[in-house]
Amino acid sequence: MPRPGAVIEVDRNTPPVLFHFGEGVRLERLPLGSRIVYPPDPLEPIAHPERAIKRALGKPLEDDPLKSLLRRGMKLTIAFDDLSLPLPPMAAPDVRQLVMEEVIDMAAEVGIEDIHLIAALGLHRRMTEDEIRHIVGERIFSTFWPDRLYQHDGEDPELNVYIGKTAQGEEVTLHKRAAESDLVVYVNLTLVPMDGGHKSMSTGLASYRGIRAHHNAKTLLGSRSYMNPPDSALHHSCIRQGQLIEDTVRVFHIETTVNNHAFPAIANFMQKRETDWTAQDQAMFLGMKQLTDLAPTAFKRNIFHAMRAPYGLTGVHAGQVDAVHDKTLEAVRNQLSVRVEGQTDIVTMGVPYLGPYNVNSPMNPILVACMGVGYLFNFYRNKPVLRKGGVLILTHPCRYEFDAVQHPSYIDYYDEVLADTRDPFEIEQKYEQRFAEDPWFRQLYRKSHAYHGVHPHYAWIWAAHGIDHAGDIIIVGGEREVVHRLGFKAATTLEDAFEMAEQTVGRHPSVTHMRMPPIMLADVE
Amino acid sequence: MLKLGDVDEPELPTREWVRVMPTLSGICGSDLAAIGGHASLYLDPLTSYPFVPGHEVVGTLEDGSRVVIEPALGCKVRGIEPPCPRCAEGRPGLCYNVTEGPIEVGLQTGYCADTGGGWGEVLVAHPSQLHQVPDALSDEAAVLIEPFACCVHAALRGGASKEDIVVVSGAGTIGLLTIAAVKLFTPPRRLIAIAKHPTQRDLAKKLGADQVISPSEVFQRIRFATGAKRLDGMNRSLLLGGADVTFECVGRADALNDAVRFTREGGTVVAVGMPGEEKVDWAPIWQRELTVMGAYAYGAEPKKKGKRTFQLALEAAPELHLETLTGPTFGLGEYRDAIAYAMSAGKLGAVKVAFDLRGLKI
Numbered sequence: 001m002p003r004p005g006a007v008i009e010v011d012r013n014t015p016p017v018l019f020h021f022g023e024g025v026r027l028e029r030l031p032l033g034s035r036i037v038y039p040p041d042p043l044e045p046i047a048h049p050e051r052a053i054k055r056a057l058g059k060p061l062e063d064d065p066l067k068s069l070l071r072r073g074m075k076l077t078i079a080f081d082d083l084s085l086p087l088p089p090m091a092a093p094d095v096r097q098l099v100m101e102e103v104i105d106m107a108a109e110v111g112i113e114d115i116h117l118i119a120a121l122g123l124h125r126r127m128t129e130d131e132i133r134h135i136v137g138e139r140i141f142s143t144f145w146p147d148r149l150y151q152h153d154g155e156d157p158e159l160n161v162y163i164g165k166t167a168q169g170e171e172v173t174l175h176k177r178a179a180e181s182d183l184v185v186y187v188n189l190t191l192v193p194m195d196g197g198h199k200s201m202s203t204g205l206a207s208y209r210g211i212r213a214h215h216n217a218k219t220l221l222g223s224r225s226y227m228n229p230p231d232s233a234l235h236h237s238c239i240r241q242g243q244l245i246e247d248t249v250r251v252f253h254i255e256t257t258v259n260n261h262a263f264p265a266i267a268n269f270m271q272k273r274e275t276d277w278t279a280q281d282q283a284m285f286l287g288m289k290q291l292t293d294l295a296p297t298a299f300k301r302n303i304f305h306a307m308r309a310p311y312g313l314t315g316v317h318a319g320q321v322d323a324v325h326d327k328t329l330e331a332v333r334n335q336l337s338v339r340v341e342g343q344t345d346i347v348t349m350g351v352p353y354l355g356p357y358n359v360n361s362p363m364n365p366i367l368v369a370c371m372g373v374g375y376l377f378n379f380y381r382n383k384p385v386l387r388k389g390g391v392l393i394l395t396h397p398c399r400y401e402f403d404a405v406q407h408p409s410y411i412d413y414y415d416e417v418l419a420d421t422r423d424p425f426e427i428e429q430k431y432e433q434r435f436a437e438d439p440w441f442r443q444l445y446r447k448s449h450a451y452h453g454v455h456p457h458y459a460w461i462w463a464a465h466g467i468d469h470a471g472d473i474i475i476v477g478g479e480r481e482v483v484h485r486l487g488f489k490a491a492t493t494l495e496d497a498f499e500m501a502e503q504t505v506g507r508h509p510s511v512t513h514m515r516m517p518p519i520m521l522a523d524v525e
Numbered sequence: 526m527l528k529l530g531d532v533d534e535p536e537l538p539t540r541e542w543v544r545v546m547p548t549l550s551g552i553c554g555s556d557l558a559a560i561g562g563h564a565s566l567y568l569d570p571l572t573s574y575p576f577v578p579g580h581e582v583v584g585t586l587e588d589g590s591r592v593v594i595e596p597a598l599g600c601k602v603r604g605i606e607p608p609c610p611r612c613a614e615g616r617p618g619l620c621y622n623v624t625e626g627p628i629e630v631g632l633q634t635g636y637c638a639d640t641g642g643g644w645g646e647v648l649v650a651h652p653s654q655l656h657q658v659p660d661a662l663s664d665e666a667a668v669l670i671e672p673f674a675c676c677v678h679a680a681l682r683g684g685a686s687k688e689d690i691v692v693v694s695g696a697g698t699i700g701l702l703t704i705a706a707v708k709l710f711t712p713p714r715r716l717i718a719i720a721k722h723p724t725q726r727d728l729a730k731k732l733g734a735d736q737v738i739s740p741s742e743v744f745q746r747i748r749f750a751t752g753a754k755r756l757d758g759m760n761r762s763l764l765l766g767g768a769d770v771t772f773e774c775v776g777r778a779d780a781l782n783d784a785v786r787f788t789r790e791g792g793t794v795v796a797v798g799m800p801g802e803e804k805v806d807w808a809p810i811w812q813r814e815l816t817v818m819g820a821y822a823y824g825a826e827p828k829k830k831g832k833r834t835f836q837l838a839l840e841a842a843p844e845l846h847l848e849t850l851t852g853p854t855f856g857l858g859e860y861r862d863a864i865a866y867a868m869s870a871g872k873l874g875a876v877k878v879a880f881d882l883r884g885l886k887i
Contacts, residue, residue, distance in 0.1 A: 404757075412749040415742065440754045 002041035005338025020350030024292035034511035039520035042259035045312020060319030074182040082121040084356035091308035097137035120204025123452035154207040166240040170213035197325035198242025217424035225378035258311035260518040336521040343387035345509035351396035361403035374462035389471035391501035398478030413456035535641040538627035550643030551581030573629035579643025580635030583667035591658040596633035615825025665848035674838040679820030680706035695774035696720035708733035724874040776800035854881035
């Protein structure tokens with residue numbers, strides 16, 4: 001029986017605790033009386049994923065069995081999530097591959113020939129062929145690529161259709177092929193509660209016109225948090241859009257969940273609590289620390305990005321989207337939830353090398369904010385672990401470093417927009433349209449491997465709630481000028497950061513360290 | 526070779542000429558190039574030796590009035606009638622007759638053996654070279670009128686429209702004054718300055734740049750500002766589209782090669798900073814059908830109804846607070862320090878290093 005998550009109080013016997021630090025790791029001692037919140041151990045995976053998939057497709061939730069929906073001569077589209085999850089990427093075979101192979105086999109049995117597979121990447125970057133091959137597997141790739149397996153293009157004027165407005169006036173667009181299909185099968189992998197459900201179709205196969213309805217500062221600030229869909233304006237909007245999509249096209253949802261076995265054997269110590277570290281784990285930590293302290297950045301980045309996670313499948317549900325997603329969220333919460341009593345004055349977190357938008361590239365400063373103050377901060381239900389006006393302390397080298405291929409618009413956003421203002425509403429007024437409509441960003445998104453021009457704005461507003469909530473945000477180990485550009489404070493050491501934090505929250509503050517990743521969801525009472 | 530010593534006072538070439546006692550005299554990039562041996566040999570036959578350098582001059586006449594010198598030694602200064610076609614157009618910097626008349630060959634005061642220069646106690650000037658300095662303008666501001674006039678001329682030559690995106694490359698004296706001149710005389714939709722050093726960046730903003738970028742980010746930032754496309758070649762990037770008008774105020778190969786790649790097809794590159802013999806790839810100039818034009822000196826500006834450039838500069842100067850750009854100043858005896866300082870001015874946070882001759886008695 002895997003252990004649930006735990007909250008440990010630091011005493012004299014507590015060993016130093018692990019902090020992620022970009023492409024590096026640190027051990028830090030926390031003040032006595034601090035709390036360390038550990039994620040639950042990985043749940044036992046399903047022993048036979050293929051059988052579980054067949055079962056889910058044969059006995060779906062509030063829907064007919066998939067087989068009964070398939071008929072010869074129909075136009076079938078399979079849409080699937082892109083590489084923004086899971087993180088790190090899943091060791092082969094990716095669970096999406098297993099699901100899609102089963103769906104395609106079923107379709108082949110009834111003689112369906114018109115099958116298209118679309119990577120539902122929304123405004124994310126196009127994947128490379130290798131990255132797509134990794135998700136779908138060699139068999140599907142060699143059969144369908146590139147004519148019948150391709151990537152969504154939210155800027156193709158011919159291939160995005162406007163399908164209407166919700167009662168709240170949110171515009172909805174959809175990939176033309178999906179809109180004209182007799183059946184869309186959506187194959188999802190939900191790692192965190194933000195993913196899946198109606199959000200899959202309403203962002204993954206949409207254009208900027210549709211996505212801007214909920215990817216905006218007002219909606220994000222109204223999502224407390226976006227990791228808890230019932231309290232998330234983002235998800236309410238996606239649900240409204242999704243319902244309109246379901247009125248337009250028949251959709252059969254398949255959602256999968258995995259456990260939080262996020263690190264391979266080489267980094268097993270990251271998976272464990274420090275009190276459980278064996279001599280081998282300690283040796284591995286020291287080895288990695290030496291390597292990451294001394295090795296050139298590009299070298300260690302290659303090592304980290306080559307890591308594949310040995311996730312195990314914990315659930316597969318199919319059928320009607322709401323019914324499926326309820327089960328999915330339940331499975332995700334079973335894996336991620338940790339009960340935490342009360343808020344604290346200071347929360348510390350290590351920001352790792354990887355977030356959803358920097359697979360195979362450096363985590364640039366905007367993405368550091370997105371990851372630390374956005375995603376990691378928002379892993380809560382009910383209320384944040386950090387009290388209102390408290391201090392969030394993150395560890396990350398936070399360098400001025402951008403990938404010109406993946407993140408060209410991020411460079412201008414950082415250099416130009418954040419030099420002018422950090423206010424998300426002002427940015428929306430002054431800059432969003434320019435970034436969204438810049439022809440060169442559009443071309444790079446469509447033809448190269450660049451995130452959409454507007455994407456840095458989304459990454460920035462993903463942190464808006466955290467920035468609004470925290471009295472101060474301190475980044476330990478970051479380049480001072482870069483940290484200041486983000487509007488945060490820079491500290492050289494964690495001790496310095498605690499001293500600085502006392503100016504905001506007073507002496508003898510309460511401290512909680514969220515020992516992520518592996519990720520967890522704090523149920524704060 | 527540069528040396529400090531006593532030389533005979535320059536003789537008045539004709540009775541019209543007058544003596545001018547310099548009070549402040551700037552050290553120009555062209556002076557530094559000549560001293561450092563980087564100046565183009567093209568200029569050698571257009572110069573007479575030995576000469577006293579210094580062409581950015583504010584000084585006093587024998588009646589005590591303050592003047593700035595317009596250094597170009599064209600037909601009028603040389604007493605040549607009728608004037609050559611270029612001088613007749615009001616462009617004495619392009620005079621055909623710089624080898625004629627009562628003085629030795631030379632394009633400017635400060636490069637002519639017979640006129641003396643600002644780095645000496647006395648120079649001689651033709652009355653047509655003299656411009657009265659208004660009381661409101663300090664010596665420290667007035668010493669920048671000559672380079673400012675060059676920049677006003679460049680701005681008018683470039684002829685940016687209010688729809689244009691203009692880039693000023695370089696933020697030394699010429700770059701900064703070009704920013705000011707463009708903003709005053711041909712205000713564009715957006716002016717982007719390329720500045721290397723922190724003080725230059727601050728001053729570029731103060732003088733009106735809408736955006737200041739560093740040399741390492743020109744393609745990234747100009748691309749975004751102009752909505753162009755960027756292609757990365759084997760040695761450097763280029764833009765499809767780009768700036769409408771670029772004022773190149775550095776004069777070195779790197780900056781010139783960048784300028785012809787980030788200026789849009791059919792656009793204009795104005796060479797304002799004095800270049801030497803630089804290796805520049807002409808393929809972009811050819812393929813992009815760029816108009817590359819020099820902007821040398823001053824004269825009478827046809828776009829301003831023939832008004833003298835120096836007058837335009839003098840009228841515009843007070844609101845610019847040019848005195849903040851001048852300093853430190855050095856005595857002539859400290860010329861080695863002065864020149865060393867001027868050579869590193871940008872790094873040291875200075876703009877116009879000058880000789881202060883106000884304590885000298887004739």
